[in-house]
Amino acid sequence: MPYQASAEQIRFILNEVVDFSKVAATERFAEATPDTVNAVLGEAGRIAAEIYAPVNRAGDLEPARLENGKLRSSPGYAEAFGALAEGGWIGLSSDPEYGGMGLPSTLNVAINEMLASGCLALQLNSLLTQGQIDALEHHASDALKALYLPKLNSGEWSGTMNLTEPQAGSDVGALTTRAERAEDGTYRITGQKIFITWGDSDFNANVCHLVLARLPDGGAGTRGISLFMVPKFLPDDSGNPGLANELRVVSLEHKMGIHGSPTCVMSFEGATGWLVGEEHKGMAAMFTMMNSARLNVGMQGVGIAEAALQKAAEYAAERNQMGAIIRHADVRRMLAIGRAETFAARAICLACAVALDLGRATGAEDWIARASFLTPIAKAHGTDVGCRVADLAVQVHGGMGFIEETGAAQYLRDVRITPIYEGTNGIQAMDLVGRKLMDDGAAAMALLDEILDTAKAAQSAQPELAHEVWQAAETLREATHLLLEQKMQDRFAGAVPFLAAFARVLGAHFHLRAAVAGGADHVTLARIYITRLLPQYLGDLAAAKAGPADLDALGDGAFSGHFA
Amino acid sequence: MPYQASAEQIRFILNEVVDFSKVAATERFAEATPDTVNAVLGEAGRIAAEIYAPVNRAGDLEPARLENGKLRSSPGYAEAFGALAEGGWIGLSSDPEYGGMGLPSTLNVAINEMLASGCLALQLNSLLTQGQIDALEHHASDALKALYLPKLNSGEWSGTMNLTEPQAGSDVGALTTRAERAEDGTYRITGQKIFITWGDSDFNANVCHLVLARLPDGGAGTRGISLFMVPKFLPDDSGNPGLANELRVVSLEHKMGIHGSPTCVMSFEGATGWLVGEEHKGMAAMFTMMNSARLNVGMQGVGIAEAALQKAAEYAAERNQMGAIIRHADVRRMLAIGRAETFAARAICLACAVALDLGRATGAEDWIARASFLTPIAKAHGTDVGCRVADLAVQVHGGMGFIEETGAAQYLRDVRITPIYEGTNGIQAMDLVGRKLMDDGAAAMALLDEILDTAKAAQSAQPELAHEVWQAAETLREATHLLLEQKMQDRFAGAVPFLAAFARVLGAHFHLRAAVAGGADHVTLARIYITRLLPQYLGDLAAAKAGPADLDALGDGAFSGHFA
Structure with a gap:
């Protein structure tokens, strides 16, 4: 039996454990009625289970690759992504003024869990786009918003975040990518970035890079850094992808997991960029993007834990060694601990999301502080649980867990990136x-x-x-x-x-x-x-x-x- | 800096922590003087660091494969194995009557740690051979011993253990491989075995399979099982490999790690076998082999922990993010915990080995009981520590830990089999x-x-x-x-x-x-x-x-x- 969406488990936690009703009671999120929540979770769960999950293994076996400098995504990814985009799911919690649906981010977080269960490598594409949408909504000019947000919300275009450089990882302030002011008000961006997730795509008509770079008068450290929108194709007068920008994917990394997600070395060679927010204040905007992403990465851990656990439970029910092994005390112990861990991590992430929504809807300082406090816990604990439960799931499989065709090992390899990225x-x-x-x-x-x-x-x-x-x-x-x-x-x-x-x-x-x-x-x-x-x-x-x-x-x- | 042999650390534990002097004080192991121990550890460490470690990555990138039914091992493996075999290391703790060196198994366990640090996938070959030697010494007839032991001790031939069948994993008693008595006193073996490590080799002139099978009058469960020696090539009158036996490698598994170690599906099709021990009492002999292997598998965990930790420590010393990250409290915490775990797991395994040697040398029941009690702890804890420390080592590397060329990820993938095989x-x-x-x-x-x-x-x-x-x-x-x-x-x-x-x-x-x-x-x-x-x-x-x-x-x- 393939992955079954966890919509029912999520609904229970929203209703009985983390007070989602408080979100639905705000004016801003009045539309999030129980009926809407049910419909949204049900349909997104269907996409995760029936459309995303079936392409997961193909992405592992046939990684994204470069063919004469052009990215070729894994088999089935384009179609699966198309189904998500067509449903309007990427903009679920975005500003309705720019094509979003304006629903609580809690629902988006929940959906991201299920999509991650289905196919983590592909889910990263829309997840990063959502982070970019968040950053642009908060920091971009109206002109940039009008040009980019509708296309990002529809999934026509995708978004990336370009922070890391070879010498600047956790120490973002050490970056050396340069930005220079051009006479037309745009900027020229030059430098190399690494670890750029979905740095290119063959099923998004444009790839929009948010790039951190330093202006000539930007001071040392993080305070001298500015943020720029640097699209793969320069939008023409009608806002469609026009001339190619001066940037390229140099190479893809060979990774332990999420093979379907292209991790790019990017080279910006005098590429045209547009300032997002104020000069020298790029880190603030980037943090908006990262905070949203951190909670969602925690939920990726939950998603993999859920999928891995289901697979292990199914195997344990079918595998007979002196009776079905699901009846053996130690196997039951592993499955039960896995289930208890997954429940707790999911509740922590959803509680964080509820606090985030309540902070946004009410402006109340205590909810904002709650969300802020829970975010690192949601990210770190969610991803730790993802690793632990995927590990238990391999162990439940015994020798078969080490054999790749079973699929248990892929979950373990895929999830191992989550305690590392978006801040270790x-x-x-x-x-x-x-x-x-x-x-x-x-x-x-x-x-x-x-x-x-x-x-x-x-x-x-x-x-x-x-x-x-x-x-x-x-x-x-x-x-x-x-x-x-x-x-x-x-x-x-x-x-x-x-x-x-x-x-x-x-x-x-x-x-x-x-x-x-x-x-x-x-x-x-x-x-x-x-x-x-x-x-x-x-x-x-x-x-x-x-x-x-x-x-x-x-x-x-x-x-x-x-x-x- | 590549892996450095842990000989000095082992020596400290032998001398100061686990009372190895008691072993050297027995008549049986009187040759294990401090000078001999130093020489043995030093030279074996050199092979591990200078000969095994350099082929480790090649085995990951170019796994063992079948070419028209013939096994092709990974690049460099044949030469590296040759160096080990030529030094007489495989028979280090075997019976001198059949070409062994008769030294304490504690030293062999220590050497296996270092070889596993160097190249786990290749170390498995000699490790299984040593297990087979142990089983034959205890249970085989003099004729079988005289024929097989010298060639196993020299590494000319290799040994495997054939327990698992698709329906019989942890429940060995469920196996269905059949044995029939032939008129010449040999047996005909028919059935399929899975997960056979190094089930074939292109650098051993013969591959000797110890196969569990059931005679027609063998009862149900484990008590009706007999053990047979079933060589790939039937020894001719001079004891050299002669006619091919009726067995073949059906396929190799595609695994999460230890790619260089061929994990075979074996088919025995009326193959000729010789009884080891008594009819229907094969499990006892197999347990001899497994117990020796269990302690050594625990040491495999220690070996991977050591190698992964060294790599992480080196990276942390060189990687600068607001100063060398080895100075950051959390990185120090990870490295220190990794070192403390590795020390403790190594000491537990060596204490188990010392008890084993003392039991053999003195026949004292309390030492035998001590070894027996410590064996499952050494296996399970050693391999758990292997996984935990390899995981910490990936985390110390940050994003680079997820990139395969770094090598940290390979340790994590390789070691993940150790909590599973030789009894989960x-x-x-x-x-x-x-x-x-x-x-x-x-x-x-x-x-x-x-x-x-x-x-x-x-x-x-x-x-x-x-x-x-x-x-x-x-x-x-x-x-x-x-x-x-x-x-x-x-x-x-x-x-x-x-x-x-x-x-x-x-x-x-x-x-x-x-x-x-x-x-x-x-x-x-x-x-x-x-x-x-x-x-x-x-x-x-x-x-x-x-x-x-x-x-x-x-x-x-x-x-x-x-x-x-």
């Missing part, structure tokens, strides 16, 4: 303990208060589970206070385990809500999460509090096995 | 809480007593670390008693986390010994392990004690997302 999970964790605690922990404490409220409300229905969650939240609160007393630099040594602990407690909290609202399986799953996975937060907090002294004390040679 | 890690854990606790926990308790002794001895030198280890061992003892009170079937639901917890405490214990005996870096590394990794045993024990009730209660549909 280490960067996410540093963002969490750094910028996201700069409010003296207000957003963190508000969230912990809410967890205590949940535990209190669940006390009569699920006393034992409620107690565990309450205790974990209190312990986490103490650890957060301890962290707040540390210098920022010292927190970084424990950032990743701190994020992991916070995610565990959040996950338990959402499971507790599900246990109260849902049926027997939800109660059982909550118990499995709370007794078998939540206790890991103890180990994580121990590591979170350890500080940097021992890491600094270890000689560099020891990493390579030369001990002093 | 789930099977190992069930072996631990099942068979290996059938002594009412005597072996486990003896080990815990020894940990307490270590903690006591370390109290003055490292009071804090000693206290943590002492407390963890006591907690683990309680958990072990709890497990012993459970029915065997119920233990299986917590087997994997129980094994993980035991490995954590063992790892901490070996780190503590190193902190007492070693220099500043060993003290720091022990502190890193004990403060950041050891506390994970709390979460593991919580899961270990959870029992099967919640797993059984969850509806099968829930695994696929259909909640009752």
Whole structure:
């Protein structure tokens, strides 16, 4: 049985776990009625399962390639993308003034989970376009918006983000791509970019590159960087693709996974660009794009976890070794943990999306802060869960999991990029303990208060589970206070385990809500999460509090096995 | 800088952590003097680093393939294997009566770590041959020994193990391959086997298959199974490869990793075989082979961890993003954890090997029980660490980790088979809480007593670390008693986390010994392990004690997302 869309699971979480009704209650998102939500999830799920999933393996076997400098996408991708674009799905949560549908981004995030389950490599194309739409809506001039947004929303054109250079990865400020002012108000962009996802396409009539570059009077570091729209084809007077711009794809990377997604080395050779936002303030616009993308990358992890788990469950039901292996305790343990992890990660991502929508719809600072706090957790934990569950799914398959034709290995290879791109999970964790605690922990404490409220409300229905969650939240609160007393630099040594602990407690909290609202399986799953996975937060907090002294004390040679 | 052999690290553990001197003090292994050990490790390390490592990438890019039914191995493999064979390394710990060197298997295990670091796919060839040698030494007739052992020890011929069939994986007893008695005392073997590692070779003059099959009067299940030697070429009167036997490689699997290792579907079509051991008692002989292989597979995990970590440390030292990233706290954290994990897993495997050698040399029941208890831990934990550290190494590389030319991704893909083959890690854990606790926990308790002794001895030198280890061992003892009170079937639901917890405490214990005996870096590394990794045993024990009730209660549909 192929991948089945998770629309029903998403609907349960929206309705019973993350208060989506609050979004639908705002004026801005009044159209997001239960009927609309059902219709949207159902139809998008159909595309994911029936149109995207069937091309997933072909993309792995026949990667995107360059043929005389022209990109050839994997078999079936063009048609699958066409179905998505025709349905208007790319612009689902975009501004209706430019061809979008104006629905909550929560629904878009949910849909992106299902499309990622279907075909991660292809889903990246529309995902990056959506990020670009977001950035243009917030920062571009009206003229640029009018020219680009309708074509991006329709999927006629695609969008990319061009940050990374060989010497400038996590340190974006080290970039050297140059921009020069031209007399006609445009700019000339020159430089090389690497790791450009979908840097070219043979099923989008134009590929619109958002490029970070430095003007001659741009200072050093991130503050001297500007953002430019640099299309593959220069739009003619009617806004159609005209002359080719001075840019090209130099080569494609040979990667561990997502073979169907072309990862390009791009060369800009005096290419014509248009300024987006203000000069020297390009990072702000880029951050808009990246924040939207980060949550969605977390959801990619959830999507792969879901697809991999379904495949493993199906295999376990069919494979007989002294009875169907789905009846063996250790196989059940792996599947149950995979399901509990996937549920929790999905709830965290959707809670982040709900906060984002509520922030946008109401302008309320607390929702904005909530979304901002949850974004690095959603990204890092979602992608960690993606890797963990894909790994469990391989293990459930036994020897067959290592054989490529089974498909389990592809999920594991594909998902491995997600903890790396859009800011490594280490960067996410540093963002969490750094910028996201700069409010003296207000957003963190508000969230912990809410967890205590949940535990209190669940006390009569699920006393034992409620107690565990309450205790974990209190312990986490103490650890957060301890962290707040540390210098920022010292927190970084424990950032990743701190994020992991916070995610565990959040996950338990959402499971507790599900246990109260849902049926027997939800109660059982909550118990499995709370007794078998939540206790890991103890180990994580121990590591979170350890500080940097021992890491600094270890000689560099020891990493390579030369001990002093 | 390419892989550097870990001979010095191994020597430290042998001398200071796992009491190898006890092995050298036995009559049987009196030749294993410090000078011999140094020479052996040094020279084998040179082969691993200078001869095996250079062919590793070629094997990934140009997998073994079938050409008109003939196997073609990856470029450079034949020459690299030749160097190993010529040095007499394959028979290092084999019986000198048949061309072996009679040295302790501990040294062989150590060498296998380094060869696996160099080229896992190729190392598998000699590893399986060594397993076969072990099985033949214990179970074959003198005639078979005289014919096969010298040629296996010299590497002229290679050995394989043929257990798995499409319907018989972990359930070996379900196999259907038939054996029939021939009039000349040989047997005719008919059936299909899958997942046969190095099922053929173009640089071994003969490939000797040990095949499990059922005689017509063999009962159902594992007790009716016999073991046969079925060579690719029938030895002629002078013992040289003669007529081709009635067997062939049907196809090779397309795998996630170890591309250079041909994984064969084998067809036996009335092939001539010779009985090994007694009729219907083939499983006992096969277990000899598997037990030796299990420890060595654990060491494969250590070998990949070591090689991947070295690569990551080198990258981190050279990569500049706001200074060399090796100075960034989170990168240091990943490298330090990787190093601490690798040290602990190596010590566990070597401690198991020492117990094995002491059991063989002295016949003492407690050493035999110790080796038996540690084997599943060494296999499962070693391979888990291999996967975890290879994963960390990819993450240290950032985006470059996902690009195949870097080599980090290959380690991650290659090592992923190790938790699966030679008995999945789930099977190992069930072996631990099942068979290996059938002594009412005597072996486990003896080990815990020894940990307490270590903690006591370390109290003055490292009071804090000693206290943590002492407390963890006591907690683990309680958990072990709890497990012993459970029915065997119920233990299986917590087997994997129980094994993980035991490995954590063992790892901490070996780190503590190193902190007492070693220099500043060993003290720091022990502190890193004990403060950041050891506390994970709390979460593991919580899961270990959870029992099967919640797993059984969850509806099968829930695994696929259909909640009752």
